[in-house]
Amino acid sequence: MSSSQQPQHVERPASAPLPSQSRRRGAFHPLTVSAVRRLTPDAIEVAFDVPGELAHAYDYEPGQYIAIRTTLGEDVLRRSYSICQAPSPGELKVAIKRDLGGVFSGWALENLAPGMMLEVMSPEGRFVSQAAASGTAHCAAIAAGSGITPVLAVAQSVLAASEHNTFSLVYSNRTAIDTMFVDELADLKDRYPSRLALYHVLTRERRSSELLSGRLDGAKLAKILGTLVPVESVDEWFLCGPFELVQLCRDALGAWGVPADSIRYELFTTGEPGIPAPQRGRPIAVDPGEAVRTVSFRLDGTTSTATTAVHSQETILNAALRVRGDVPFACAGGVCGTCRAVLRAGTVDMVENYALEQEELDAGYVLTCQSIPTSDRVEVDYDT
Ligand SMILES: Cc1cc2nc3c(=O)[nH]c(=O)nc-3n(C[C@H](O)[C@H](O)[C@H](O)COP(=O)(O)OP(=O)(O)OC[C@H]3O[C@@H](n4cnc5c(N)ncnc54)[C@H](O)[C@@H]3O)c2cc1C
Numbered sequence: 001m002s003s004s005q006q007p008q009h010v011e012r013p014a015s016a017p018l019p020s021q022s023r024r025r026g027a028f029h030p031l032t033v034s035a036v037r038r039l040t041p042d043a044i045e046v047a048f049d050v051p052g053e054l055a056h057a058y059d060y061e062p063g064q065y066i067a068i069r070t071t072l073g074e075d076v077l078r079r080s081y082s083i084c085q086a087p088s089p090g091e092l093k094v095a096i097k098r099d100l101g102g103v104f105s106g107w108a109l110e111n112l113a114p115g116m117m118l119e120v121m122s123p124e125g126r127f128v129s130q131a132a133a134s135g136t137a138h139c140a141a142i143a144a145g146s147g148i149t150p151v152l153a154v155a156q157s158v159l160a161a162s163e164h165n166t167f168s169l170v171y172s173n174r175t176a177i178d179t180m181f182v183d184e185l186a187d188l189k190d191r192y193p194s195r196l197a198l199y200h201v202l203t204r205e206r207r208s209s210e211l212l213s214g215r216l217d218g219a220k221l222a223k224i225l226g227t228l229v230p231v232e233s234v235d236e237w238f239l240c241g242p243f244e245l246v247q248l249c250r251d252a253l254g255a256w257g258v259p260a261d262s263i264r265y266e267l268f269t270t271g272e273p274g275i276p277a278p279q280r281g282r283p284i285a286v287d288p289g290e291a292v293r294t295v296s297f298r299l300d301g302t303t304s305t306a307t308t309a310v311h312s313q314e315t316i317l318n319a320a321l322r323v324r325g326d327v328p329f330a331c332a333g334g335v336c337g338t339c340r341a342v343l344r345a346g347t348v349d350m351v352e353n354y355a356l357e358q359e360e361l362d363a364g365y366v367l368t369c370q371s372i373p374t375s376d377r378v379e380v381d382y383d384t
């Protein structure tokens with residue numbers, strides 16, 4: 001993950017090998033809500049029925065997320081939600097926590113009910129275990145709040161994958177009543193008493209252990225890593241929670257010498273409020289004679305072209321959405337990676353990047369939701 005306050009100037013390096021393998025890209029299908037269950041006063045679990053003919057489209061790896069597309073009033077919204085259980089045929093479950101002032105989560109908590117139909121994107125994401133397949137892995141996770149959703153799915157499947165896999169989970173919440181999936185975690189502990197180590201941290205309630213009470217700061221984290229979850233015993237790390245916590249944990253693990261490629265993290269937001277999601281094909285006035293740039297993009301084998309006014313500072317994604325509604329994106333905030341494409345020609349400024357790894361940048365990938373063209377012609381490819 002890299003991020004910068006300054007936009008990152010990107011041009012296709014002449015020597016970069018062009019990625020050629022194709023990947024499954026998220027496609028939307030209408031799915032019926034089969035159940036809605038209250039998890040805490042501010043969170044619900046939503047289950048969808050997956051009909052047999054769509055089973056393949058909704059195969060997923062534990063830790064992946066889906067996006068939900070809804071129209072509320074005049075706005076078409078897309079929001080991502082991590083799948084919160086190990087794969088279960090015919091079913092897909094996510095958990096939605098109310099984000100204070102949040103449009104979709106607020107609506108969902110008040111209105112979602114069984115029988116409703118929502119457009120759901122097929123699963124995406126790379127917050128998945130690579131170590132579990134060894135059969136002797138010790139995986140560890142630090143999760144906070146709704147960050148437990150993908151971690152729960154990962155923990156369930158790592159533990160089920162081999163009787164020699166072990167899992168340590170540090171899970172932070174404000175209070176016990178805010179804690180999502182308390183029962184599911186207790187059940188998992190009952191099922192794997194010697195292989196799951198579970199540490200609930202409460203930031204606004206006292207627990208019997210000082211170490212597990214109060215905010216997870218650098219000092220507390222160092223003690224936890226030194227005692228409860230010895231760093232040297234862990235093969236793979238999973239981090240999911242508020243931006244600052246994920247950064248703190250990444251820094252702490254880095255300082256302990258944990259290699260970056262054994263740390264997986266999922267960000268739900270950039271921690272910067274008020275970054276608006278792109279409006280679909282939002283009209284941008286182009287005065288006659290005004291300078292424009294051309295954006296060509298290949299998607300599902302078809303090449304389309306959009307123009308964008310230089311003054312608009314519009315992203316590739318926004319320009320592309322004006323001519324095709326199926327251009328992939330989910331968070332529009334530079335955190336999920338759904339909108340990534342290979343820059344084939346031209347130059348762009350990438351405003352934020354919390355999703356692409358260095359090797360993807362080296363291979364020419366950009367986040368189209370964050371990339372503003374800086375050359376007269378820009379060409380990107382969503383198909384690689
Ligand atoms: C890969 C991924 C997985 C995710 N998984 C989950 C999950 O499992 N569970 C979960 O609950 N969430 C998850 N999220 C987060 C989720 O996608 C939504 O971002 C979240 O539910 C908030 O959406 P919303 O429409 O309610 O809030 P929004 O309306 O998008 O608002 C978000 C926040 O910004 C504030 N805000 C909005 N507009 C402004 C403004 N103009 N000025 C200042 N502040 C403003 C709101 O008050 C709110 O706090 C995930 C996100 C990603 C990227």
Ligand code: FES
Nearest residue numbers: 330332334337369
């Ligand atoms: S849509 Fe999530 S990073 Fe661009």
